[in-house]
Amino acid sequence: VASGAADGALVKCVVWDIDNTLLDGVFLESGGQPPPADPVLLGVLRELASRGILQAVASRNPPAAADYVQRLAGLDFAAAECSWNAKPAAIGRIAAELGVPSGAMAFVDDDMVERAEVAAALPGVLVLTPEDAAEAPGWPQFSPPVVTAEARRRGQLYADRRRRQAAAREFGGSRAEFLRQVGTRVTIAPAAVADVPRLHELSVRTHQLNSAGQPVTEAGLAGLLATPGQHVTTVRLADKFGDDGLVGAAIMTGIPAGTARESTAASVPLVMMSCRALGRGALDALLAWLCRSAAAAGAAELMVPCRVTDRNVPFRLALAAAGFRAEPGAVTPDGRALFARPLTGDLPGLPDYVVAPDTP
Amino acid sequence: VTAAAEQLADELRELLADITGRAELRALPATTSLLRDGAGLDSLAGTLLLRQVHRRYGVDVAAEDINLDALETLGTLAEFIAARI
Numbered sequence: 001v002a003s004g005a006a007d008g009a010l011v012k013c014v015v016w017d018i019d020n021t022l023l024d025g026v027f028l029e030s031g032g033q034p035p036p037a038d039p040v041l042l043g044v045l046r047e048l049a050s051r052g053i054l055q056a057v058a059s060r061n062p063p064a065a066a067d068y069v070q071r072l073a074g075l076d077f078a079a080a081e082c083s084w085n086a087k088p089a090a091i092g093r094i095a096a097e098l099g100v101p102s103g104a105m106a107f108v109d110d111d112m113v114e115r116a117e118v119a120a121a122l123p124g125v126l127v128l129t130p131e132d133a134a135e136a137p138g139w140p141q142f143s144p145p146v147v148t149a150e151a152r153r154r155g156q157l158y159a160d161r162r163r164r165q166a167a168a169r170e171f172g173g174s175r176a177e178f179l180r181q182v183g184t185r186v187t188i189a190p191a192a193v194a195d196v197p198r199l200h201e202l203s204v205r206t207h208q209l210n211s212a213g214q215p216v217t218e219a220g221l222a223g224l225l226a227t228p229g230q231h232v233t234t235v236r237l238a239d240k241f242g243d244d245g246l247v248g249a250a251i252m253t254g255i256p257a258g259t260a261r262e263s264t265a266a267s268v269p270l271v272m273m274s275c276r277a278l279g280r281g282a283l284d285a286l287l288a289w290l291c292r293s294a295a296a297a298g299a300a301e302l303m304v305p306c307r308v309t310d311r312n313v314p315f316r317l318a319l320a321a322a323g324f325r326a327e328p329g330a331v332t333p334d335g336r337a338l339f340a341r342p343l344t345g346d347l348p349g350l351p352d353y354v355v356a357p358d359t360p
Numbered sequence: 361v362t363a364a365a366e367q368l369a370d371e372l373r374e375l376l377a378d379i380t381g382r383a384e385l386r387a388l389p390a391t392t393s394l395l396r397d398g399a400g401l402d403s404l405a406g407t408l409l410l411r412q413v414h415r416r417y418g419v420d421v422a423a424e425d426i427n428l429d430a431l432e433t434l435g436t437l438a439e440f441i442a443a444r445i
Contacts, residue, residue, distance in 0.1 A: 168381070169381050171381070172381070172382065172383070173382075174382070174400050175380070175400060175402050175405070176400060208407075209403075278403065278404040278407075279402050279403070279404030279405065281402070283403065284402070284403075308426065310422070310423065313407050313410060313422040314403040314404065314406070314407045315403070316422065316426075316428060317395070317402075317403035317406040317407060317428060317431070318403045320395060320427060320428045320431065321395040321396055321402075321403070325427050326426050326427060328426050328427065331426060337426060
C-alpha cells in the first residue's frame with residue numbers, strides 16, 4: 001500500500017504537503033483567493049490529531065500558506081516548515097524540533113519526485129500518496145492503543161511551545177527570570193487513580209528525562225498506588241502560553257518505620273518527565289521536592305538508580321545540579337549506575353513558582 | 361591553565377551566549393559555576409552545550425564523565441576538552 005521502509009511501527013507525526021494535497025489546488029497560483037481544502041484529507045488530519053498524532057506541514061510556500069491551512073483545519077500545526085528547501089531537510093528539522101525520530105513519521109505528498117526523495121533520504125519515514133492517506137485512519141500504524149487527554153492536546157501543546165520559544169529568544173535575562181515572567185506554575189501532588197493511563201504513557205514515551213528507561217504497566221502503576229510505603233508523585237506544568245497538564249512523576253519507596261535515621265536511605269526507582277518540560281524548571285523542582293520530602297520522613301540519603309544512556313543526558317544534568325553523584329567506574333555493562341546524595345546540610349530549594357501542598 | 365584551554369574557554373563563552381541568547385555570558389569568568397547559581401544553566405542549555413562540544417571538538421563529555429564534573433565551571437570544561445584534542 002505504502003512505499004518507504006516503515007515497518008508498521010506507530011506513527012507519532014504526520015508531515016503534510018500543502019499544494020494539491022491539503023489544498024485542492026496551488027496556494028500561490030490562485031490569484032488572491034486561495035484554493036479550498038481537500039475535504040477528505042482535512043478530515044483525516046483532524047481525525048489523526050484527535051488520536052494524539054502530531055500534525056505538521058512541509059511546503060514550498062510562504063508561511064502564510066501554513067497559517068491559511070491552520071485556519072481551515074481549526075487546529076495549530078505542531079511544526080511548519082515553509083521554505084524552498086528539499087523535503088528531506090524540512091522533515092529532518094521537524095523531527096528535531098518535535099523530538100520524534102524519522103522512523104515514527106509519515107509524509108504525505110501528491111508529487112512523486114518529492115515522495116521518492118524522502119523515501120531515499122529517510123528510509124524510516126512512511127511515505128504516502130494522498131490516496132493512501134485517505135485510508136490511513138484504518139491502519140494499525142495510525143491507531144495508538146492508548147489515547148489520553150494529554151495526547152489528544154499534544155499538537156496544541158507543541159504550538160504553545162513554538163510561541164514560548166520565540167518569547168524565550170526575545171527575553172534577555174536568566175532562565176529563572178524568564179520562567180517567572182511567563183507565569184510558570186509547577187504543581188506537585190500525590191498521584192490519583194485517574195492519572196494511571198497518563199503515567200503509563202509517560203513511562204513509555206519519555207527518554208531524555210527518564211531514569212529507568214523501562215515502561216511500567218497500568219496494572220503495575222495501579223498496584224503501586226495501592227501499596228503503603230510506595231509514593232507516586234505527579235508534576236503538572238502550566239504558564240501563560242498554555243497548560244501542559246501532567247508532565248512527570250516519580251516513584252519513591254518509603255522509609256521503614258523505626259529505622260535509625262543515620263542508617264536510612266530512601267530510594268527513587270523511577271523519575272520520568274515529558275521533554276516538553278525541558279528547560280522549564282519542573283524536573284529541578286521535582287528532584288528538590290523528593291530530597292526535602294525524604295529528609296522530612298527521616299532518610300539520611302536519597303538514592304536514584306539510573307540507566308545511563310546517550311539519550312538521557314538532560315536527566316543526568318538535572319541530577320548533577322541537584323547534587324547527586326555516582327561512583328565513577330561503578331557503571332554496570334548495561335549502563336546502570338546508582339546516583340545518591342546525602343540529605344544533610346543545604347537541600348536544593350523550591351522556586352516560588354512551585355505549588356506543592358505537602359512540602360515538608 | 362594552558363593557552364589552548366584559554367582559547368577554548370573563549371569559544372565556549374560564544375557557544376553559551378548563542379545557546380541561551382544571553383549576551384552577558386560572553387564575559388563569564390572561568391571560575392563561575394555553570395549549573396547552579398552562577399551561570400544557572402538548566403538541563404536544556406547544558407545538553408545543547410554538550411552536543412555542540414561533541415560536534416565541534418569530537419569530545420563526548422557525557423560518555424566519559426558519569427557525574428558531569430567537567431561542567432563544574434567554564435574553566436574545568438575547557439581543560440577537559442583541551443586534554444582530549
